[in-house]
Amino acid sequence: MRLLITLAVLVSVGVGATVAQKASVSPQTPRYIAARYDKSGDFPSPDRRFIARLTHAEGDTKTLTIHTVTRGKPLLKSLIIAETDIHNVQWVPRQLHSLLIGVNGIYNPNPRLVLWRGGNTLRTLTADKTALLFVIKDISSNGRIVRYERRGESDLQDTQRTPLRSLSLTPFLSKAP
Secondary structure, rough: HHHHHHHHHHHHHHHHHHHHHHHOOOOOOOEEEEEEOOOOEEEEEEOEEEEEEEEEEEEHHHEEEEEEEOOOOOOOOOEEEEEOOOOEEEOOOOOOOOOEEEOOOOOOOOOOOEEEEEOOOOOOEEEOEEEEEEEEEEEEEOOOOOOOOOOEEEHHOOOOOOOOOEOOOHHHHHHOO
16 A cells, blocks of 8 residues: 555656646747748749749849739739849748748849738838848748848858848738738
């Protein structure tokens, strides 16, 4: 009988310690999804209503056009033509059709990170005339934080990586397009 009581006490103390350890664990940092679209091709939006098309242009640059799609029919019209010299794009998770666009400054006078949310306008999230590249690295799985690199001429010559910068998308996603 003593043995059973001793085992019951040991088991309850062990379970209690495990529960206490789990309760003391801080919330996890958000999981990030790497930016995927940096090659030429068609990339459908999560709701399949739009296609972001990256095409190879002169000077080893890419041009972005966004097209509408209706129920499996061919592309209807181009909604927006972004400047050439696009570095990469990424659809924002948990948003039906919001596209992040990294615009280079090598052939484009306005290097920046922009957001498209439908229609024919781009919203600038951050810009820097001295930058040569805005590279979208990844975005949180909840679609609220984007991490990117802003590279200048000195960053391109340096062999070390430039630091990642974070930007909250919440203020831009909560407003109407």
